[in-house]
Amino acid sequence: MSSRGEEQSFISDARRTQIIEATIVTLNEIGFVRASLAQIAKRAGISTALISYHFGDRMGLINRTIQTLIEDNASFVLERTKAGRNCRERLHLFIISSLEYQETYPERFVALVEIVFNARTPDNIPYYMLNDDNDAEPLLLELRTILREGQESGEFGDFDLMIMANTIQGAIGEHAAPGVATRMDAASYGAELVRIFDRAVSPLPARQP
Amino acid sequence: MSSRGEEQSFISDARRTQIIEATIVTLNEIGFVRASLAQIAKRAGISTALISYHFGDRMGLINRTIQTLIEDNASFVLERTKAGRNCRERLHLFIISSLEYQETYPERFVALVEIVFNARTPDNIPYYMLNDDNDAEPLLLELRTILREGQESGEFGDFDLMIMANTIQGAIGEHAAPGVATRMDAASYGAELVRIFDRAVSPLPARQP
DNA sequence: CAGTTTTCTGATCATACGTTCAATACTCTG
């Protein structure tokens, strides 16, 4: 193989995941701005040169890390969501398990936020401004699918698909931020969100005769 | 006065606002991470030393900038919101004018996001994790007031005040991010949000006899 | 165990950053 070990390899996969985990911890503790290669290397107990060796670039490391975080979050939520017997149930599970993920892996969620709102693509486009048609947002795509199928089956009423998906996503993300909400456990918060969006999504009741 | 011109002064207020405006433009164009004093100074057509002279610290500049942005946004929205004749109308105006602000001053909104999600307090606490009981979030406070008064007057139904406020705030913020939504004008997006939260907030219809 | 490849480090480099300071220009005021 080439001297630059950027591509897949044998045992060093473990090293790479170790470095990524150290990156996540560092991002959570001191944030994107101060998460230098030196800080990450110290936390991983290795030299900074080794990080460059495995990921080539600092940007390479960041990209792999956010990829890991998104896949993690997505598989957690999707696994629990697919147990739903109908669209309404799947929407409930989507909301609840999303909040459960935040509560279970808060450092991973913070790391994800740190990258998404700090990093920019080589074209200088912020991650949080990125077009979402690609597969960088599997959860948003799943959410839209649930909503669309619910509309098609008549389970849900009439609303703008994209906007409702964004709104639900925003509500879930907002749970992490504000002080009061953070002090509330995910289950209670999730139950209330379910109540809110259950009404928002359901068909209008038949007009009284 | 002291040789360090950090406090209020005569004509140099203009300089300070000029520097703050340059900071906003820079944050919008290249983001928080790359928005160095040199870049800001270049855009303002002055030296970096002058920034330090007026704001003491880089952190001082950032704090003044975010303060300006929050006040700007708040006064824009609050001014339009108070025209509402009842809580429902005020909620509508709150949502619509918030989106209108984003559409009218996109670079200010981006700058606000860049700071909130990048900067940390001297205690290493991310801004987006800050407790919201203080006056750093005047719009969130207003939103809660609207919802509370609506509940007290019977205009609105039963829901968790804090969570509903967070949800609405998240929905508004989310408008800026996703590709599809960004390509939609604020008025249409706002109208749909109003529709969604009108239902979420209104009292349950009387049960059929 | 000899040879080859992969993994890893310490040292080094250029660069960019925020901050400081002495010196200069400007703007008032009396």
Next chain:
DNA sequence: CAGAGTATTGAACGTATGATCAGAAAACTG
């Protein structure tokens, strides 16, 4: 218009950063 206070600059400093490289160490292979 002199003199005092204010505004502004260029240069310099110390530091931290990401990247590079030659070479050591380890792991693997035959």
